[in-house]
Amino acid sequence: MKKVFVNSKELVVPGTLIAQGPYRAGKGTFREGNRIYSTVIGLVEIRGDMIRVIPLEGPYIPEVGDNVIGKIVDVRFSNWAVDIGAPYQAGLRIQDVTDERIDLAKTDLRKMFDIGDIIYAKVKAFNEVNQIDLITKGMPFNGGPLRGGQIVKITPSKVPRLIGKGGSMINMIKKLTQTRIIVGQNGWVWVSGRKKELEKLAIEAILKVNRESHTHGLTDRVKEYLIKRLGTLKEQGVIENIPKFESKGGESNDGKA
């Protein structure tokens, strides 16, 4: 008795019966006897016999290799405590920051990263006791700290949508608003623009993607929105001209990268 009760990409809430029979219950689902139910609010994804629900809400669960944005919350003797928006605090050790030999008795670690600094790091390990280890060595600009700009927080599961297929969405926002944007897998996004108005516009676009991530034709709508807003900014004399941006085909079909 093999049967699926919902369509692919359908919106489900916790406790919705998705399928019955020899399917595999992936993330966002659980099995009860012969049946598979959803555990979160999200969109159903059926690939072969694997059934998953892509959540629309929920906390960030780290995975090894994720690039994340974090905030230093404590400086300790030989390591830092970092908030990355996960249920657990992450740790960053001195040997994961630099290859230099550091004399801990003589060096003030606050000169490297101080409390409140924003860093760009990679998840090095996430173990059974939920200890999160970060590494900044080998990251762009050695992990920061990122100066200036603002942090926007979005739902972590919507990060692929914000990036778009091959970076289509994020590159468009960057280009049109002429801002520097770094997206962390944890849903924290660093935005820095030369002009305050453009920075604000980029943030609005990011939040629009966050809010409407489950709708169709989003890339086109965000583009339309940005161009309209840039038009008014041009009239107000904030910017001189609207940057040109040509998408490379197939944009309306934006899937989850």
Place this chain on the structure above:
Amino acid sequence: MMEKPEELKLLDEKGYRIDGRKKYELRKIDMKIGVLKNANGSAYVEWGKNKILAAVYGPREIHPKHLQRSDRAILRVRYNMAPFSVEERKKPGPDRRSVEISKVIRGALEPALILELFPRTSIDVFIEVLQADAGTRVAGIVAASLALADAGIPMKDLVSACAAGKIEDELVLDLNKEEDNYGSADVPVAIMPIKNDITLLQMDGYLTKEEFLEAVKLAIKGAKAVYQKQREALKEKYLNIISEEE
């Protein structure tokens, strides 16, 4: 249960209740999801004259450390009534009644959550009663379960709840304040509808065994109707965005 004033009739000759409902009719229920910006999940429920706000924070690390469970998250629930929620001003802060209700609501929600996924953390639920008109604990459970779903916390099922009771020697569904005060029994029930699990069952007043079983059946029926409304309300938040934007 208070002494009923002589002239008050909770059921008229045609079988209508004082607010115009029939015996097995629910009050009007309105649910809104995601009403608080800073909470991880939130919901606002208007159930008849009840107005209830629920907020969920977490999963987050807790201190002191001895409260942590190394194998699962802990669930903490606070049910609180605003001083202005009832006719006679309620003294602020927890009292015997709200501590008990917090405890039973925690018990009602816990079986639905998959707490093993977040060891050493806590999930905090705050239920604020802004206006009370009987049945606040079931309305609180309904709101809290919506807020938990909105926070994206994995759960096996939504928890739904409803009360049944006895007025003028008749069993009725979903008591309002007058019926609760002057009726003879009140039976709140919370369920997880997929497997028909009962997660909360209380009784205040007097019922025979047969009446009690009948009341529980009635309350479960009511809760299942509420369950459908909960599911629709959760979906509505996202479907509204689709219809607005596409």
